[in-house]
Amino acid sequence: MTDLVRARELDAADPLRHARDLFDLPEGVVYLDGNSLGALPKATPGRMEQVVRQEWGEGLIRSWNTADWFTLSQRVGAKLAPLIGAAQDEVIACDTTSVNIFKLISAALAARPGRKVILSEPGNFPTDIYMIAGLEAQGLARRRLADVDAIMAALDDDVALLMLTHVHYKTGRMLDMQRLTKAAHDAGALVLWDLSHSTGGVPVDLGGCNADFAVGCGYKYLNGGPGAPAFAYVAQRHQAGLQQPLTGWFGHRAPFEFSDDYDPAPGVDRLLAGTPAILGLAALEVGVDLIAELGMGALVAKSRALSEFASGAIAERLSDLELASPHNPVQRGSQLSYRHEHAYPICQALIARGIIGDFRAPDILRFGFAPAYLRYEDVYNAVEALAEIVTTGAWNTPEFRKRAAVT
């Protein structure tokens, strides 16, 4: 049986085959970058039109009450919670992942007086590491980086917080959340998980792993749109004492009392700082509703099957291409990364053929498999194009070698 026949059979038997039609994808494009910017749900433009024209245009300021804008951060957080194994009152949608990391590193330092070290891995997503630098410059934190396979040995009684990304953005390697959380707790430290490449793509059980804090993006597998608000998770047991430094009025117990004294809201609401971005939250809600409706079980199963299909086809066609992701699909996120010294122009040549993956410096070709809208036949076509580009050297033109600002 050819791979194409097999791909069509898999598509015909796919329990999520109806889901692609819930997205607006351009004709002739194979989108392998849903892990970086998710696709547009068909329901989003209508909802945006409604929020802008009715809720804003007609409702004006009344809509804070009548359209429930005031509790939108909490509502989106509560809908997101089951996707990551959290209780509804443990998650809030707000700000960016970067800003939420800053708040929660600070909260961990406040909860572990006498300890200053924030432990992470070299090569973690830059913003995660840079946020430690800002606190370090104020004398509040000290950065320690240790290879993730040796991270247990780097846990000592100076460590306030172990901060790791659950699915690595470059390699797709997925860490053992249960084991690492326990190791950090055994050393008296707290844990902050970055779920940016996990939420909506892989199973996550923050509650079952006894995690303390987590953050993640709204614009990747959740399809919330460019710059969508992020989310933050705080385990119930930490909420009452949580101290975060961005003590803005929306995190106050009663913002509309306009008191001169900051009195934090009792729950996860105290992570709010300023007025929530209602347009962004409204678009994110559509994406979260859609993913929740499709169900994490079906999404995870398809994500693994898609990446298995892709890695098998690539191994057959391009046996020399070096896989930078774990071979075992349960040890990786919903992506495959390959190393090639000409990864950048290869990626450009693919994009010119409508196959949108991405390049991560210095030599990674990254393909994300967003299970909600990707078909096996799309993956088949992508592998065919990749094999043709690599074996013929079609990538080797000045046009494909020229670097754009955003890669």
Ligand SMILES: *Cc1c(COP(=O)(O)O)cnc(C)c1O
């Ligand atoms: C995408 C991503 C971010 C992005 O943070 P922003 O504040 O939204 O720019 C942070 N961390 C990880 C691990 C990511 O993959």
